[in-house]
Amino acid sequence: MELLSQAFGFLTGTIVPFLVVLTLIVFVHEMGHYLAGRWSGIGITAFSIGFGPEIAGFTDRRGTRWKLSAIPLGGYVKFHGDEDAASTPDYARLGTLSAEERARTFLGAALWKRAVTVAAGPIANFILAIAIFSVTFAIYGRQVADPVVAEVREPSAAATAGVLPGDLLVAIDGTPVRTFEDVRRYISVRPEVPIVVTIRRDGAEQNLRMVPDRTELTDQFGNKMEVGIIGIVTDEAAGNFRVVSYSPAEAVGQGMQQTWYIVTGTFDYLSNVVTGRMKADQIGGPIRVAQASGQMATLGVAALLQLAAVLSVSIGLLNLMPVPVLDGGHLMFYAVEALRGKPVGPRAQEIAFRIGMGLILMLTVFATWNDTFGRLG
Structure with missing residues (x-):
């Protein structure tokens, strides 16, 4: 039975x-x-x-x-x-x-x-x-957080470069960042690749050079993946966690932007595999897709639909x-x-x-x- x-x-x-x-x-x-x-x-x-x-x-x-x-x-x-x-x-x-x-x-x-x-x-x-x-x-809107540092982990690339709690990240390699997710997205696909992070501290901007560390993360379902990190954390107070609502037209713009992020992220990952900076273990077939579908289904219809979009x-x-x-x-x-x-x-x-x-x-x-x-x- x-x-x-x-x-x-x-x-x-x-x-x-x-x-x-x-x-x-x-x-x-x-x-x-x-x-x-x-x-x-x-x-x-x-x-x-x-x-x-x-x-x-x-x-x-x-x-x-x-x-x-x-x-x-x-x-x-x-x-x-x-x-x-x-x-x-x-x-x-x-x-x-x-x-x-x-x-x-x-x-x-x-x-x-x-x-x-x-x-x-x-x-x-x-x-x-x-x-x-x-x-x-x-x-549903989207939960966002400002790219403000609440904590700097030790040891880490950010600590070595001199990042401090309270710093606002303004840009990475000249690309503006508006949310903490922008920071994570950019850095995660660049393990061991030198980057320049522009921060704002006490009203003045400065550029800090650092190399994201390669680390293995485990998600809530036990899936492991290698990503780049610099060792910074935000929290509700520093990041001003909030849900942003969008009009239908704004939602379409955000949908196009999110789709573009997936396209560029895919090419970044493949280039990292070719150059040996990341492993090819994230390339999966029907078994992986079936497993991910079951996992997302436990989180609700919206999560399953977002998996379908990806x-x-x-x-x-x-x-x-x-x-x-x-x-x-x-x-x-x-x-x-x-x-x-x-x-x-x-x-x-x-x-x-x-x-x-x-x-x-x-x-x-x-x-x-x-x-x-x-x-x-």
Whole structure:
């Protein structure tokens, strides 16, 4: 009975939130492709959430099959003239079509229409993130704190540089900071990278040079991550903790800003991994996402939606990578086609797609290794 209870708890507490988040992100991504394709006059054969055998579906009046498939780890839009869900052109069939029918296929569409249709998927992911952040900011506002130092930890980079309690942080590397979160966000992705912190003390500003320490933090769920810190703390009195409310227009602006922070933070993290300043243990796959979904679900709907927004940005960025089989790979081919004045040959595309698939499989294996065995040394 206890085993059954644990299984039910895992299903409702982890699997269901994971599927809700993933389905939302996939649906919006594929809907971006679908709407752009329809607008471009490209025929669409199928819109699927999931892969594999169809579980349920219907065919609309335009002939598009809308379906829910058995493997809920993605989705696809299949255009006229595609051989499979990966949008591989069916060259044999294309050769039998009339000029009018070929014009309605994806391959027969104008170059700009294909580019817009492909780019619309990742763009939809960014729009989803902005929408989620905007709604949550409009409803709940945001808790902020002034970047005023209440305590300087010993030993630390800030203590060595001469930071004192009561100092107001004005800028870091010339970039203005308005909240304590701005400070944390900037420093966390720069472990062991020299920075210049501008402080205001007794009405006068001064620049202090320091190098953030690399440290391992553990969140409330036991997840570990390496970040940069300088050893300063604020509190309610010094930081003037408060909740800022936003009008709908201001909330959209904040949503766009938050989405941009995730984009830049992702690139900062990846550059740190490449240069060896940070480990690649934060790169996760479905197991990590499922675990995070279950954890955020315990904090409420707003937290789960914000996780969906972060993941949506990540999916958008991943799909824009110039790797064949991803949207970015298709856009890369279109850029080459625009320069050459003719498409990349079928054989070259086939080889590129195989290489791209190999890279994706390698990334999947690496992410699953991280998910299963935790942090790598």
